[in-house]
Amino acid sequence: MPTPTPPSDLDENQPLTRGHKKRERTRRGLVDAALRLIARKEVGEIALLEVAAEAEVSNGTIYNYFRTRDEVLEAVGITLATEFSDAITALSANVKSGAQRLSIGVRMFIGRAADDHQWANALLRIIHFDQAIRSRLATHVLDDLREGLREGAFTFADEGVAMDIVVSCTTGAMRSVVEGRAATGHDVLVAEMVLKALGVTPARARKIARLPLPASS
Numbered sequence: 001m002p003t004p005t006p007p008s009d010l011d012e013n014q015p016l017t018r019g020h021k022k023r024e025r026t027r028r029g030l031v032d033a034a035l036r037l038i039a040r041k042e043v044g045e046i047a048l049l050e051v052a053a054e055a056e057v058s059n060g061t062i063y064n065y066f067r068t069r070d071e072v073l074e075a076v077g078i079t080l081a082t083e084f085s086d087a088i089t090a091l092s093a094n095v096k097s098g099a100q101r102l103s104i105g106v107r108m109f110i111g112r113a114a115d116d117h118q119w120a121n122a123l124l125r126i127i128h129f130d131q132a133i134r135s136r137l138a139t140h141v142l143d144d145l146r147e148g149l150r151e152g153a154f155t156f157a158d159e160g161v162a163m164d165i166v167v168s169c170t171t172g173a174m175r176s177v178v179e180g181r182a183a184t185g186h187d188v189l190v191a192e193m194v195l196k197a198l199g200v201t202p203a204r205a206r207k208i209a210r211l212p213l214p215a216s217s
Contacts, residue, residue: 030052
């Protein structure tokens with residue numbers, strides 16, 4: 001017998017009922033509340049019922065969506081990483097080069113950190129707290145790494161190490177930006193160094209890292 005599909009996983013083409021829409025609004029409100037708390041305090045200090053209070057819902061309500069604090073943190077991390085990664089993917093849809101797409105992603109995550117410290121703090125704290133979120137974020141660069149390898153731009157020997165380089169350098173640069181330690185053009189410098197670490201020649205890495213970012217419509 002097939003397992004029923006949860007409301008949050010319904011086909012996006014199916015119209016949502018009023019109840020489903022309300023449930024999704026409440027869940028997103030809880031995630032947003034957790035995001036605000038994470039921006040203000042350490043992840044390990046946040047209690048599940050504190051999230052309910054921040055979202056202004058009853059203690060019983062939150063248990064209809066999350067059973068533990070870790071479930072809330074996972075939802076926040078996936079939401080932050082996935083939504084922005086999807087936006088970058090959409091903007092880069094016409095870019096054929098895997099190396100260029102990777103550079104765009106690195107620069108846009110760093111740029112977003114500069115524009116929105118709350119978003120960056122939340123993502124950085126969750127990545128530090130939960131290795132699973134770090135792994136989930138890393139998978140978004142996998143296609144670009146493989147394409148860059150196929151096109152001859154990258155020459156790395158180990159895919160896992162290559163992903164670690166991209167994610168660690170990007171999140172480290174985001175932290176520098178939030179803490180006010182980043183120089184002007186930090187996103188470009190980091191992207192260039194990441195590309196060189198992956199095997200791109202210095203001249204080509206410099207050129208790719210300085211290409212204009214795709215404009216949002």
